[in-house]
Amino acid sequence: MAPKKGILERLDAGEVVIGDGGFVFALEKRGYVKAGPWTPEAAAEHPEAVRQLHREFLRAGSNVMQTFTFYASDDKLENRGNIQRFTGEQINEAACDLARGVADEGNALVAGGVSQTPSYLSCKSEEDVKAIFKKQIDVFIKKNVDFLIAEYFEHVEEAEWAVQVLKTSGKPVAATLCIGPEGDLNGVSPGECGVKLVKAGANIVGINCHFDPQTCVKTVKLMKEGVEKAGLKAHYMSQPLGYHTPDCNRQGFIDLPEFPFALEPRILTRWEMQKYAREAYNAGIRYIGGCCGFEPYHIRAVSEELELERGFLPAGSEKHGKWGTGLELHTKPWVRARARRDYWEKLQPASGRPFCPSMSKPDNWGVTKGHADLMQQKEATSKEQLKVLFDKATQNA
Structure with a gap:
């Protein structure tokens, strides 16, 4: 059997790469993930559930099996009370094995993923944060994943640090931020974010989570414009929510009153997913997948919309x-x-x-990185309100 083409080989050839969907939300609904911590110990605790979801996404047309390693850093596990049962290493190794086993059942690649850390949100040093990422990629290198993804970053600075560490692996690196058109939580524009990520070493840049497909495609366009204006080159990816979020502010769906247990009325139909796939493709995005709220039938809709471009339909x-x-x-x-x-x-x-109502009023309670960021709001916020914001940020860091 001929070796599988790598992610950059596929994208360089103009192929469409279909990602998977949102594992934490899908597995929470199935009873394998706890809402709040959102940690992925199910990879070690209930591997059959994770394996089955991988298989359903593969059957729906995904040709990337992303490891179920979201929030699988030791600082996050400790912060959320799960390290007593499984270490980050155990979860990451189990997740790699599950993803590889299913990927080898089809023409799919394995992507090892890291995400934002409590260490950064608690204002730890760059060295400390990078050490967290290094510990995770050691497992990914050991398990020989095909490429790496730094995803779900609200602050481009932390994403840059992640990319710099991931690049030391010698593997292709993708980087996605969970931001909208307004930019990251420090006000860095999407275009500037794209430039920073490419300069840090990312081969693929884009957006994931926090916002609906329409918003994410719009934000990737802004990112693409910034990268091209700077004379840089990259591939682009989009992995949005499976929910309508026109009423979201800068922090996205986590500010909606319905988050996370009453979002079902916002779910996109399969036909809306086909529209998303076409809009993403027309925007020059060639890595098209989903995040929270995306189920396998949504990915199947993306695959069916892009049948002519891909040259085949999925088994599903x-x-x-x-x-x-x-x-x-x-x-x-x-x-x-x-x-x-x-x-x-x-x-x-x-x-x-x-x-x-057709729309909700977001809670809009502030950002989650340290006292300094909260102090920036003091001109428009009373001392009492500021204390509430700071307490919430400290609790969630």
Whole structure:
């Protein structure tokens, strides 16, 4: 068997790479992840659940199996009370083995992932933060993942540090921030963030989580403009939420009152996911996946929309007639009449919630990096309000 093409080889050739979806949210709903900590000990504790979700994303068309290592650094595990059972090393090793086993069942690559740390949010030194990342990538190198992803960073500075450490592996590096068009939580614009990440050594840059597909694609466009204006080159990726978030502010969906247990009314339909896939592709994004709220059927929709560009349909499409064509076999004539593209493209789904508002008012309680950032708000915030913000930031750091 010929060796699999690497991530940069695929992207350099103009291929579309389909990512997977949101493991922490999907596994929380299935009873394997605890909301709040959002830590991935399920990789070691319930490997069969993680393996099955990988397989469902593979069947839906994903050709990257990202290790379930979100928040799997020792400082995060200790901060959230999980280190007593499993160490970061145990979780990272188990996650790598699961991802590799499923990736080898298809033409998929394995990506080892790191994310933001409590050490940075608690204002630890650059050396301390980088040591956290180094400990994680030692496992990824040992397990020989195909490439590395630094994802879910609210501050570009920490993402730069992560990229610098990941580059020492000699493997391709992708970096995604969980920011919107306003930039990171220190006000660094998306374009400038993109430039910083590329200069730090990232081969692929983009956005993940916190915002819906429309917002994330818009933000990647801004990032792309900044990188190109600086005369730099990179590939681009987008892995947004599977939820509508037009009412979010700078911190994204974590400020919504519905976060995290009442977000279901905001879920995008499969047809909206097809629209997202097309918009991302037209924006020049070639690594297209999802984050929290994305289930395998959403990834299948992305794969089906990009069938012509990819040259094939995923195995999961065997049980899914494109644009509802399977409904032609339904017993009810009015349902059979829905077996067409124009019906689903034009449909405006009802929420079925007559007493619910269409938008929420975000909590907007502040950022989560140290006293210095909170002090920047003092001109517009009373001393009493500032104390509340600081207490919350300290508790969540």
